Amino acid sequence: MRFAKYHGIGNDFVMLADPADDVTLSPETVRALSDRRFGIGADGVIRVAPGSGGDDLFMDYVNSDGSIGEMCGNGIRCLALFARAEGMTEREVIRVGTRAGTKVVRVLDDGRVEVDMGAPIFRAQDVPVAWDGEDALHAKVELAEGVAEVAALSMGNPHAVLFVDDPDAAPVEDLGPAIERHPLFPNGTNVEFATVESEERVRMRVWERGVGETLACGTGACAVAVAARVLRGASDRVTVALPGGELEIAWSGRPGVDEPVFLTGPATKVFEGEIEL
Numbered sequence: 001m002r003f004a005k006y007h008g009i010g011n012d013f014v015m016l017a018d019p020a021d022d023v024t025l026s027p028e029t030v031r032a033l034s035d036r037r038f039g040i041g042a043d044g045v046i047r048v049a050p051g052s053g054g055d056d057l058f059m060d061y062v063n064s065d066g067s068i069g070e071m072c073g074n075g076i077r078c079l080a081l082f083a084r085a086e087g088m089t090e091r092e093v094i095r096v097g098t099r100a101g102t103k104v105v106r107v108l109d110d111g112r113v114e115v116d117m118g119a120p121i122f123r124a125q126d127v128p129v130a131w132d133g134e135d136a137l138h139a140k141v142e143l144a145e146g147v148a149e150v151a152a153l154s155m156g157n158p159h160a161v162l163f164v165d166d167p168d169a170a171p172v173e174d175l176g177p178a179i180e181r182h183p184l185f186p187n188g189t190n191v192e193f194a195t196v197e198s199e200e201r202v203r204m205r206v207w208e209r210g211v212g213e214t215l216a217c218g219t220g221a222c223a224v225a226v227a228a229r230v231l232r233g234a235s236d237r238v239t240v241a242l243p244g245g246e247l248e249i250a251w252s253g254r255p256g257v258d259e260p261v262f263l264t265g266p267a268t269k270v271f272e273g274e275i276e277l
Contacts, residue, residue, distance in 0.1 A: 001016070001274065001275050001276070001277060002016075002017070002272070002273075002274050003015060003016055003033070003040065003272065003273065003274070003275060004082055004085075004086075004269060004270075004271070004272040005040060005042065005269070005270040005271050005272070006078035006081070006082055006267060006268060006269050006270060007074075007078070007244075007267075007268055007270060008073075008074030008075065008077050008078055008216060008218065008265060008266065008267050008268070009074065009215065009216040009242060009244035009245030009246070009247065009265060009266065010214070010215025010216050010242075010243065010244025010245060011043055011072075011074040011075070011214050011215055011216040011217060011218070011244060012041070012042045012043055012270070013042050013043065013044055013045065013046050013072075013074075013075050013078055014033045014034065014040050014042045014044075014045045014046070015046050015048065015078060015079070015082045016045065016046070016047045016048065017048050017082070017083070017086040017088060018047050018048060018049045018060075019049075019050060019088060021049040021050055023047055023049075025045060025047055025060060025062050026066075027062075027065075027066025027067070028066070029045075029277060030044075030045045030062045030063075030064065030065075030066045031064065031065065031066050032277055033045050033275070033277075034064035039275070040275060042064060043063070043064055043208070043211050043214050044061060044062055044063045044064050044069060044072065044075065044211065045061075045062050045064075046059060046060065046061050046062075046072070046075050046078065046079055046082075047059075047060035047062075048060075048079055048082065048083050048086070048088060050088075051095065051096070051097050052097065053097070054095065054102075055095045055096060055097035055102055056089050056091060056094050056095045056096065057079070057083055057088060057089060057094060057095075057096050057097065058096070058097040058098075059072075059075065059076055059079050059096050059097065059098045061075055061098070061099075063208070063209070063210030063211050064210070064211050065210045065211065066210075067209075067210040068099070069099070069157065069210065070098065070099040070100040070156050070157045071098045071099065071100035071103070071117075071155065071156035071157050071219055072218060072219065073115060073117060073155070073217070073218015073219045073220075073221065073222060073247075073263050074216055074217065074218040074265070074267070075218070076096055076098070076103055076105060076115055076218070077105070077112075077113035077115060077218070077263075077265060077266070077267040078267040079096060079105075080094055080096075080105045080107055080113050080267070081107070081113065081267050081269065082269070084107070085269070092106065092107045093105070093106050093107075094106075094107075098156065099156075100118070100155075100156025100157065101118060101156065103115055103116060103117065103118065104116040108264070111266065112264055112265060112266050112267075113264070113265065113266070113267055114262060114263070114264045115218070115262070115263045115264075116260050116261075116262060117155055117156070117218075117219070117222050117260060117261040117262065117263050118155075118156065118260055118261070119253065119258040119259055119260055119261070120153050120154065120155055120222070120223070120226045120251070120253070120261060121153060121154035121155075121156075122134075122135040122136075122137065122153050122255045122256075123135065124136040124139075124152070126154065127152050127153060127154045127158050127185075128154075128158065128185070128186055128187060129152040129158065129160075129184055129185055129189075130183065130184050130185075130186060131152065131184065135153075135255060136150075136151075136152035136153070137151045137152070137153070137227070137230065137231060137255070138151070139151070139152045139160075139184065141160070141179055141182055141184055143175065143178050143179070143182075144178070145171075145174070145175070145178075148162060148175065148179065149162070150162050150179065150191075151163075151223075151227040151230075151231060152184075152185075152189070153223055153226060153227065154223075155219040155220075155222045155223050155226075155261065156219060157190065157209070157219055158185055158187060158188070158189040158190065158209075159189060159190045159191075159192060159219065159220060159223035160179050160185070160189045160190070160191050160192070161192045161194055161223055161224055161227040162175070162179075162191070162192065162193050162194070163194055163195065163196070163227075163228075163231070163232065164193050164194065164195055165195060166195060167193045167194060167195055167203055167204055167205040168205075170193040170205060172191075172193055172205050172207055172213050173207075173213065175191065175193075175207075176191045176207025176212075176213060177207065177212075179191045179207075180207060180209050188209045188210070189209055190206060190207065190208050190209045190217060190219070190220050190223075191206070191207040192204050192205070192206050192207075192217075192220045192223060192224050193205045193206070193207075194224045194227075194228065196228050196232040196233075196234055199233065199234055199235040199238075200234075200235050200237065200238055200239060201238060201239050201241065202224055202225060202228050202234060202238050202239070202240050202241070203240075203241045203242075204220070204221065204224050204240060204241070204242055205242070205243060206220040206242070208220070214244075215242065215243045215244030215245075216242040216243070216244040216245065216247070217242070218247065218263055218265070221240040221242065221247045221249055221263065222249055222251075222261045222263055224240060225238050225240055225249035225251060225261070226251055226253075226261060229251060230254065230255060236250060236251055236252040237249070237250045245265070245266070246265070247263060247264065247265040248263075248264040248265065249261060249262070249263055249264075250262040250264075
């Protein structure tokens with residue numbers, strides 16, 4: 001099987017081109033490819049197939065544990081550069097179908113990639129989160145360690161944002177999996193630990209659903225930027241610093257007003273090759 005390895009600020013993926021749309025990503029195959037000792041090693045696998053209904057391409061994204069992912073902000077930037085390198089498209093503006101709807105991706109002159117991530121979803125039942133009320137921006141999660149307040153919203157996949165004093169000192173490996181699988185989130189959730197350092201800068205760590213802690217998460221960075229603007233007075237343009245690097249997020253909306261979130265960041269090819277499974 002031919003593949004390429006890409007990463008978006010340390011969030012890494014095995015990329016597979018499937019122009020005939022005839023490859024099936026079984027959970028076993030994804031786990032084998034993603035294994036960092038016995039496989040290639042990645043946070044997930046992305047199969048790039050032809051699009052339909054006006055989309056240029058389709059992103060079939062699967063987490064490293066074999067579970068299906070609706071959307072991946074770092075992965076879709078890698079997809080844009082990979083698809084162009086594979087000759088699947090020559091476009092600089094690419095319509096990519098995902099399980100979270102169509103995303104418009106733009107390859108910039110400086111080599112970075114901008115993604116229209118769509119509008120954040122605040123309605124609790126659409127996140128989804130089992131919380132009474134129109135939104136769950138102040139949801140309470142009961143844990144063995146006590147009660148944690150999270151801002152629950154969706155960027156095509158569910159997120160729970162915790163504002164902390166210092167993400168570096170946050171108990172990510174303890175609270176991350178506990179919140180990810182909490183009954184409050186029927187489909188599980190990504191969990192972000194964030195602090196607003198200034199109106200224009202936010203710092204965070206992330207526990208990704210179906211993966212564990214990763215160096216970066218694009219949809220997570222968007223969720224943090226949105227929550228920071230709504231709840232902490234952050235600007236409509238912020239730099240989000242993650243362990244793997246920085247992303248630029250722009251959002252000028254508010255709850256009840258649908259405005260898209262724009263994510264801009266790099267994508268990097270690491271190597272390519274073949275693997276026998």
